[in-house]
Amino acid sequence: MSQYLTAENSVEVVNARIGAETDPRLALVMSSLVRHLHAFIKDVRLTEAEWESAIGFLTETGQMCSDQRQEFILLSDTLGASMLVDAVNHPKPAGATETTVFGPFHVANAPERPMGAQISLDGKGEICLYQGRVLDLDGNPVENALIDVWSDNADGFYDVQQPGLQPQWNNRGIFRTGPDGRYAFRGIKPVSYPIPDDGPVGRMLAALGRHPWRPAHMHFLVTAPGFERVITHTFVAGDDYLTSDAVFGVKQSLITTFVPTQSQSEAWVADYDFVLTKAS
Template identity: 50%
Template sequence: MTTEFTKDITGAVVDSLKGTADPRLRELLSALTRHLHDFVRETGPTTEEWERAIGFLTATGQTCTDTRQEFILLSDVLGVSMLVETLGGHRAPGATESTVLGPFHMTESPVRALGADIDLVGAGEPCAVSGRVLSSDGTPLPGAVLDVWQADAEGYYDVQRPDIQPPGNGRGLFTADAEGRFWFRTCVPSPYPIPTDGPVGDLLRATGRHPYRPAHIHFIASAEGHASVTTHIFVAGSPYLDSDAVFAVKESLVADFAETDDRSLAGEFGIPNPFRHARFDLVLEPR
């Protein structure tokens, strides 16, 4: 027997949310209900298909651990993370653009002195990274904090291969000097595939998509009185810049990791000459 409830189940569910004390939560849940119900009406999934979808989400949750976040990975490969970041980013002219956090910011980066080497394995091509942290008007930001993390030369993060990489490999928490300058040593990052041994990998295979990300280094830069920025620096010329599996590349974030033959500069960085050198500034928006 058809009831008024089944005729307008969407309205009934939205009405049931009217007592939600937090108005923003009420708005979000109401919109989610309407869009999800519209999706079901548009696509008409069978009971078996819906059970399979629930099974996929269940498996996604079961894959998450203290060092792996499969739901972030799912959000990334569907472009949702990048869409949220783009819609939520209000950037002053010239400020560094933001991009996705990614699924591997899972442990605290160890505090390191300026100039330290975050490549504790030493298997990659030596590289120096340097620049300044500035306000959007060009004023240096002394004492700005930079949280840095990257994969090793083989494309793995420390949490992925704890039996091979020591904890904190490829990670560092740096404080800019009195002129807002920062510098550290590492290895040139390489392109790598996101994890494909879980439900997200199954999704990529089912849709004929590759899992690769272009070479990059992650940064979170913050300074007093300024909005922090979560971003990447991508290696110019890297494969997959135009087909990043998580849709995170922005042209302004691509930097040249130039081959440098300068014994004096190599001596300052404490790195063998010749070496690769990436220079760029991180520009923050005042709050």
């Protein structure tokens, strides 16, 4: 084999440069990346102008990243890569709660609140009672499970997007289950919102004729001793964007009916049980 790269032998020449002492997993990943990247370039016959445009796009994507914004994760999300990585790494047995994307707006160390507490602190939105159980695959209640929840406010923004405008920890909280595995808290019925689209990812979506909207959802991170953690959402049934979520995060099993009530304390009730699998 020639040591010099040609259009015909490009994959072999590049991968032959991987050193014998390279970590085996790194060698596998990089050789596969080279193989698929070169096949893509040959398949579409990428022009020099398109190559330069791609380099500029990736450079600007990196320049948009900060402590408050991760444009590369946004790019991964909108290309379906984030959900595919999740699907590959977290297959679930029948009956277990399915996972979805983590999203960029989780904040660690939210306050642990008493069961049934109100997490919406800005006085906006329609109050919803979220309730259900945390169970194992056999239907037994899971005690001491932590349910970390967060959502946008009624204007479609998370508190970290509006520091100084929203109260700290608005629409966030952690709840701990008792022996019955039950949880309950009051938040708002979430609303649809667009992902940040004022950067290169937003322009990519516009060029592709795609919208930036996510369907209304409540985030859940459920952990318990001896069980695999679950990162998921519950989605509002009937939302206009369920079948066109900008980040491909919707799964049928996560769509939840929000039931209107006549209660003085909440306008809606959303029941959802989380089913955990044993840690391996």
